[in-house]
Amino acid sequence: MLKFGIQLLLAAVILLVLIFVFLTRLLLVLRAGSTHKPGKTGPLTVFTVAGSGGHTTEILRLLGSLSQxxxxxxxxxxxxxxxxxxxxxxxxxxRGKQSSKFQYFIHRIPRSREVRQSWSSSVLTTLRSLLYSLPLTFRLKPDLVLCNGPGTCVPVCASAVLLGILGIKKVIIIYVESICRVENLSLSGRILYxxxxxxxxxxxxxxxxxPKSVYLGRIV
Known part of the structure; x- marks a missing residue:
């Protein structure tokens, strides 16, 4: 019995150490900046999360202001x-008519959360979406993730953060809350804030x- 208690205590200590290391690494990744300047050391690979309805329209307006x-x-x-x-x-x-340097690719992953889906079941669907996001993110290693609220952006951003935690690459995440959100953040916004x-x-x-947010007026 005593031996089992010691093993249990040892396992608990190891788990706490691993959690501490993970959280420390996460904090360092979130505080780390990026020294990469577009066009200076090469182009930036961008992940853009599209969503049904107005999300895609808004994100395309943002992309329209970016250079090649x-x-x-x-x-x-x-x-x-x-x-x-x-x-x-x-x-x-x-955009292709403006410059042939604009390249794009489309990828599909399972939806993270359907409209009116219960919170409990959305945890499982989000994890499923994350399993599809991880290999895509690790293979393409984006420099930047740009998103504006669809539920699919949560597992994509989680994959990007994990890339930094593992020391593979620091990915900059830019979240632009939808124009329709006047007084409260969306669920995705509350998480990714x-x-x-x-x-x-x-x-x-x-x-x-x-307070952490940046107010630039209406940008879409």
Whole structure:
């Protein structure tokens, strides 16, 4: 009995040490900046998370203001999203007329959370989405993740953070809260507020509530 108690205590100590190391590494990754300047040491590989409805429209407006240094763009969307791909292809054809240096790819992963899905079941679907996000993120190793609220961005950003925790690559995460969020953050925003490198809101009320955020006015 005593031997079992010692083994249990030892296992608990090891677990606490591992948790401490993980949290310390996470803190270092979140505090780390990026010295990479677009166009200076090469183009930036961008992950952009598209979502059904207005999310894709807003994110494309943001991408329209970026230079060709932000290329290639890898669009990640839910496999049940039937509308975003047409919008993306139309947008990229327009950009292609401006410069042949704009490159893009489309990837699909399982949806993290359906509309009106219960919180308990969304944990399992988010984990499933994460399992698809991880190999994609580790293979492509993006420099930047740009997202604005669809549930799919949570597992994608989690994969990017894990890339940094493991010491493989620091990925900059930029979260732009949707223009329709005037007084409160979306669920994705409430989660990624703590993990994003730049958290941008479009209403002064949100800036007051969330001091870490950056208020630039309406940008989409």
């Amino acid at each position: 240094s932000y290329s290639p763009t890898h669009y990640i969307m839910a496999d049940s999203d039937k509308m975003s791909e047409d919008k993306i292809c139309s947008f990229e054809r327009s 703590h993990f994003s490198d730049y958290f941008i809101v479009q209403w002064p009320v949100l800036k007051e509530k969330y």
